[in-house]
Amino acid sequence: MPRPLTAARTVEHPDVSEVSLQQVMEALADPVRxxxxxxxxxxxxxxxxxxxVTPVSVSTLTHHFNTLREAGVIRQxxxxxxxxNALRADEIEGRFPGLLSAVVAAAGTETRAGTT
Amino acid sequence: MPRPLTAARTVEHPDVSEVSLQQVMEALADPVRxxxxxxxxxxxxxxxxxxxVTPVSVSTLTHHFNTLREAGVIRQxxxxxxxxNALRADEIEGRFPGLLSAVVAAAGTETRAGTT
DNA sequence: GGATTACTTTGATCAGCGTCGTAGGATGGA
DNA sequence: TCCATCCTACGACGCTGATCAAAGTAATCC
Known part of the structure; x- marks a missing residue:
């Protein structure tokens, strides 16, 4: 029975109104994240x-995804x-205007690597 | 001779072009800083x-000032x-547009305490 | 059903950072 | 000269967090 075509496991997400600036800053302070x-x-x-593409192991990456999700930065x-994984860009933007975009932009100017 | 009216000890500061996003993010990730x-x-x-006004000791605060200075965020x-201590707001703004202001704004919305 | 793919959990390690108290150096004022 | 004020330097300490390997769980495919 192809009823549950997808979606069996679910994931918990905080409402952006619940996340603190501290959480978001800590989440974005790590280079891998x-x-x-x-x-x-x-x-x-x-x-x-x-x-x-990251320089860390898969299990470490899982940890980083958890951190980002709990900080409200991504949705899984x-x-x-x-x-x-989806960026909760608009939501974070509403909570902390300009923050995420500034960090992304800054990361872009430093990396300048092909986002091929 | 009132020549050296002030200024005896000097302080080293990085050029903003030398500071990394990592440094700035780490500097701003700490609540005291x-x-x-x-x-x-x-x-x-x-x-x-x-x-x-901070909840930490003076010696700890010195450490935080050093971190902020080395990250190019403040000038001493x-x-x-x-x-x-002076905020290098314009310089940081030039290096990482929107970043510092977004963090300051975000911190303001969370604190909402009197900056009396 | 069995193999495969995809991610998570556990447990351990290890480095770094924030914290403090105490002692020290520098400046300014009496 | 002596003292008070400001800040820094030095260990020391505890804790959090990033990291990994290995074993575990869950869905898919043949």
């Missing part, structure tokens, strides 16, 4: 956990065996 | 090290026995 955010912003579409959902 | 920056921004004028100079 900033790389994740940058790639998400640069790509412009949701990405699976496995499709990010399952699609089959894969876990997708 | 953010409080320092907020008070500096809110006051609108340079402040002595001793005039900040001596005036007599006092050490003044």
């Amino acid at each position: 900033r790389a994740v955010v940058s790639q998400l912003a640069g790509r412009g579409e949701d990405m699976t956990c496995g499709s990010f 959902y399952y699609v089959g065996t894969a876990k997708m | 953010r409080a320092v920056v907020s008070q500096l921004a809110g006051r609108g004028e340079d402040m002595t090290c001793g005039s900040f 100079y001596y005036v007599g026995t006092a050490k003044m």
